[in-house]
Amino acid sequence: MILARFLGPRVWLLVAALLAAAVLVPLSNLWLPADHPLHVPSHIVPLLGKYVCYALLALALDLVWGHVGILSLGHGAFFALGGYAMGMYLMRQIGPRGVYGNPVLPDFMVFLNWGELPWFWHGFDQFWFAALMVVLVPGLLAFVFGWFAFRSRVTGVYLSIITQALTYALLLAFFRNDMGFGGNNGLTDFKDILGFPIQAGTTRAALFAASCVALALGVLLVGAVTRSKLGSLMTAVRDAESRTRFIGWRPEYVKLFAFTVSAVMAGIAGALYVPQVGIINPGEFAPVNSIEVVVWAAIGGRGTILGPVVGALLVASSKSYFTAVAPDTWLFVLGGLFVFVTLFLPRGIIGTIDHGWTGWRERLKASRAAERGAGAPPAAPPQSPGDLPSPAE
Amino acid sequence: MMQQPIEPGPAEPFVSPHPYATQRALERRAKQTADGARRETLLYLDGVTKSFDGFKAINKLSLVLQKGEMRAIIGPNGAGKTTMMDIITGKTKPDSGEVFFRGDVDLTRHDEAAIASLGIGRKFQKPTVFESLDVDENLRLSLAGSRSVFSALRHKRTVEEAAKIEAILATTRLTDKRHRLAADLSHGQKQWLEIGMLLAQDPELLLVDEPVAGMTDAETAETARLLREIAETRSVVVVEHDMHFVRELGVKVTCLHEGSVLSEGTLDHVSADPRVVEVYLGR
Ligand SMILES: Nc1ncnc2c1ncn2[C@@H]1O[C@H](COP(=O)(O)OP(=O)(O)OP(=O)(O)O)[C@@H](O)[C@H]1O
Numbered sequence: 001m002i003l004a005r006f007l008g009p010r011v012w013l014l015v016a017a018l019l020a021a022a023v024l025v026p027l028s029n030l031w032l033p034a035d036h037p038l039h040v041p042s043h044i045v046p047l048l049g050k051y052v053c054y055a056l057l058a059l060a061l062d063l064v065w066g067h068v069g070i071l072s073l074g075h076g077a078f079f080a081l082g083g084y085a086m087g088m089y090l091m092r093q094i095g096p097r098g099v100y101g102n103p104v105l106p107d108f109m110v111f112l113n114w115g116e117l118p119w120f121w122h123g124f125d126q127f128w129f130a131a132l133m134v135v136l137v138p139g140l141l142a143f144v145f146g147w148f149a150f151r152s153r154v155t156g157v158y159l160s161i162i163t164q165a166l167t168y169a170l171l172l173a174f175f176r177n178d179m180g181f182g183g184n185n186g187l188t189d190f191k192d193i194l195g196f197p198i199q200a201g202t203t204r205a206a207l208f209a210a211s212c213v214a215l216a217l218g219v220l221l222v223g224a225v226t227r228s229k230l231g232s233l234m235t236a237v238r239d240a241e242s243r244t245r246f247i248g249w250r251p252e253y254v255k256l257f258a259f260t261v262s263a264v265m266a267g268i269a270g271a272l273y274v275p276q277v278g279i280i281n282p283g284e285f286a287p288v289n290s291i292e293v294v295v296w297a298a299i300g301g302r303g304t305i306l307g308p309v310v311g312a313l314l315v316a317s318s319k320s321y322f323t324a325v326a327p328d329t330w331l332f333v334l335g336g337l338f339v340f341v342t343l344f345l346p347r348g349i350i351g352t353i354d355h356g357w358t359g360w361r362e363r364l365k366a367s368r369a370a371e372r373g374a375g376a377p378p379a380a381p382p383q384s385p386g387d388l389p390s391p392a393e
Numbered sequence: 394m395m396q397q398p399i400e401p402g403p404a405e406p407f408v409s410p411h412p413y414a415t416q417r418a419l420e421r422r423a424k425q426t427a428d429g430a431r432r433e434t435l436l437y438l439d440g441v442t443k444s445f446d447g448f449k450a451i452n453k454l455s456l457v458l459q460k461g462e463m464r465a466i467i468g469p470n471g472a473g474k475t476t477m478m479d480i481i482t483g484k485t486k487p488d489s490g491e492v493f494f495r496g497d498v499d500l501t502r503h504d505e506a507a508i509a510s511l512g513i514g515r516k517f518q519k520p521t522v523f524e525s526l527d528v529d530e531n532l533r534l535s536l537a538g539s540r541s542v543f544s545a546l547r548h549k550r551t552v553e554e555a556a557k558i559e560a561i562l563a564t565t566r567l568t569d570k571r572h573r574l575a576a577d578l579s580h581g582q583k584q585w586l587e588i589g590m591l592l593a594q595d596p597e598l599l600l601v602d603e604p605v606a607g608m609t610d611a612e613t614a615e616t617a618r619l620l621r622e623i624a625e626t627r628s629v630v631v632v633e634h635d636m637h638f639v640r641e642l643g644v645k646v647t648c649l650h651e652g653s654v655l656s657e658g659t660l661d662h663v664s665a666d667p668r669v670v671e672v673y674l675g676r
């Protein structure tokens with residue numbers, strides 16, 4: 001198949017692993033007896049689902065950071081916006097089952113003595129509408145933000161700072177009760193999704209599987225984009241942005257494309273995350289969350305597709321472990337890990353493995369060539385600049 | 394408000410009884426003649442000035458390049474050679490003056506990408522190639538064609554494209570390096586790759602800033618040969634300090650100094666010019 005060669009074995013292996021997980025984890029959780037060694041306990045399933053959503057977020061960030069060189073410190077905002085869009089749908093599904101029993105208004109609105117549903121809550125009782133908003137709101141925000149930032153040629157640390165400002169501004173806004181998103185409590189107490197009870201084992205298994213499929217699609221998308229000519233162009237923009245202009249490209253549009261696609265991916269990750277953790281609140285906009293995403297990608301290895309996925313899974317699961325065993329140590333562990341990786345593995349885990357692997361293969365090739373060439377005249381002429389062949393050749 | 398009418402030329406006495414109408418008509422005619430002269434040129438710079446924090450890097454610079462012409466630009470360090478290229482390619486906007494391409498395209502109104510698409514290619518003083526891409530991809534990105542993001546996404550490699558790249562690789566002697574990362578090339582090879590990228594762009598005008606800096610004598614001679622070959626079908630402006638190289642090009646020379654033209658003509662004429670001798674020796 002052309003696609004198989006086009007994307008390379010790495011991407012397909014990752015996709016296959018994700019699809020296998022999407023099938024095997026639910027199977028093991030639902031059908032294996034609880035005492036079976038391969039049984040995945042029910043409380044672990046949404047936890048795994050959460051990590052998969054983080055991995056999708058890290059992959060999204062890496063599309064702009066690893067491949068185009070835009071260090072966004074605000075990707076948590078797109079994730080949270082996707083999450084809020086899903087949260088609003090889930091709130092509307094509660095209907096009269098809320099504490100106040102109001103068939104239309106979510107509890108917090110009744111509590112605030114609001115008479116009617118604010119205009120921007122309309123339509124969220126429909127899943128298709130909410131799903132559209134999951135894609136549209138982060139995408140549109142990223143597009144508008146990128147349009148202004150990239151066209152005015154804001155780059156480097158200035159861009160990073162304004163992305164951080166963006167998520168911080170949204171944090172403050174969503175904290176306000178009169179914004180209409182539940183203030184600092186956010187949206188919670190969800191009952192069901194698409195008619196299925198949200199706490200049920202089968203629903204959770206399905207949500208986990210959906211997250212795996214979404215991540216697999218994300219991997220395919222990033223793989224296809226980065227392998228295309230646009231992918232080469234992205235690398236060119238990352239390496240020497242202004243040079244691309246002098247051969248006629250407009251790097252601002254390359255960035256805008258990557259940034260918007262990336263924000264949409266982050267929004268989808270957020271939308272899958274919310275029903276699995278059961279709550280979305282303004283804390284998701286916290287600047288430190290966005291920085292954590294950067295740490296995932298850096299640890300895994302940016303620009304490697306597999307790297308951010310591995311980084312997110314690894315760091316997020318260690319976080320769960322450390323916060324359970326020794327809650328006070330987690331930030332030190334994270335900081336230490338980050339320092340260690342930046343100092344000793346600047347390419348990240350996967351990047352280092354890749355680099356070591358190609359280096360090793362080249363050395364092997366060179367030593368084989370040397371063996372073959374032993375006794376014979378040197379196989380490769382020295383690479384001196386004066387060695388250009390004469391024009392007659 | 395009375396203005397002094399411009400004297401009508403003797404060839405065409407002007408008839409309007411109204412002095413202002415006369416002036417307007419004469420101005421229009423004068424502009425048309427100037428435009429006519431400009432129209433035949435490929436590159437036309439007139440009275441261009443650019444200062445950085447009060448320092449005039451380019452000072453009332455006027456320079457005209459005919460279609461198909463190759464021109465060598467020399468001048469001491471800081472003469473404004475690179476800044477002139479920055480102005481032509483849209484990297485820097487001049488404070489005043491006219492910059493026209495193909496007679497009537499005002500380059501000061503376009504940005505870098507638009508100017509590149511108009512057919513002006515540039516090689517930088519410090520070789521700038523895309524280091525994490527291989528030689529092949531560097532050329533592929535430079536090939537003339539659509540510059541839209543979505544067409545790049547859907548782009549499929551074609552036979553014609555491969556043939557063009559093959560030809561450029563042969564011209565720039567990089568055929569056996571095509572799958573090397575640009576970062577792994579020697580300095581001279583990077584210079585050649587950048588010239589190859591220029592060729593791939595298929596521009597009408599090439600601006601080449603110090604192409605032989607850091608090259609061996611053999612490479613320098615080879616580069617001169619290559620540029621002469623390129624100049625058969627395109628217009629080229631070459632900035633170079635290496636007089637030996639300039640002599641090998643054998644073209645008209647312009648010497649810049651403190652942002653304006655000091656001397657222009659054959660290399661012998663320019664290097665015999667006492668003012669040129671002075672700026673080169675006087676430092
Ligand atoms: N962006 C800038 N800001 C401030 N000064 C500048 C800028 N660009 C150029 N200059 C100044 O303008 C002058 C002309 O520079 P330019 O690079 O054009 O010289 P050049 O003729 O190319 O010299 P060289 O032979 O060393 O390459 C120099 O004094 C330089 O310091």
Ligand SMILES: [Mg+2]
Nearest residue numbers: 474475476518
């Ligand atoms: Mg210069």
